[in-house]
Amino acid sequence: MTETNMKKGGLSDLRMMKERGETHPSGNAETTTDLPKDFWDDAELVNHTKTKEAISLRVDSDILEFFKAQGKGHLTRMNAVLRSYVEAHRSKAPR
Template identity: 80%
Template sequence: MTGKNTKRANLSDLRKMKERGETQPSFTAEPAPDLPKGFWDDAALVNHTKTKEPISLRVDSDVLEYFKAQGKGHLTRMNAVLRSYVDAQRSKTSDEAADHN
C-alpha cells in the first residue's frame, strides 16, 4: 500500500537524507510510563530455553483452515495447542506417579 506521500529510496539515499536532516518520524511516540517498584519481580521468561524444530506435518484441511481463519500466527497457535496437550499429559502422568507412591 502506497500513499501520495510515499517515496521510494534505497539505503544509500536514506542515509544521505538522514545526514541532511530530511527524515523525520511520521508519528510522535508517547514517553514510556514509569513502572512501579517491583513491577518485574514476578516476571517469568516464556520459552526461554526451548528451541523450535522445523517439520513437515500433515493435518486435516478443515483443521488448517480453522487456524488460518483466525489470522496471522496460525502456526504459533497450533504449536500452543500442542504445547497445552503435552503439558496436560505430563501433569497427568506426574499426578498418577504421585498417587502410586
C-alpha cells in the first residue's frame, strides 16, 4: 500500500468512510480462504466475558519504562504479564 491510497482515522471516522463508500480492499487482498471443515473444532473463545476495571497502580519507574520502551500498548502488555502469572499460579493451586 502506498502513502497516496492509505487512509488514517479513528474507528468512527473509518466507519463513516465505509458508509460513504470511501474504503475499498486493495487489489491484491485475499477475499476468501479455503479452510478445512474441522478448522474451528478446537478453537477457544478468549476473554469473551471478562471486563476490565480502571485502577490506580504504583509501579517502579524502571518497570514502567521497560514496558513503555516496547511501544504502544504497554498497559495491555502489563495486563498480559499479570494474567499469565495468575494463570500459572492457579494451575498450581490445589482444588
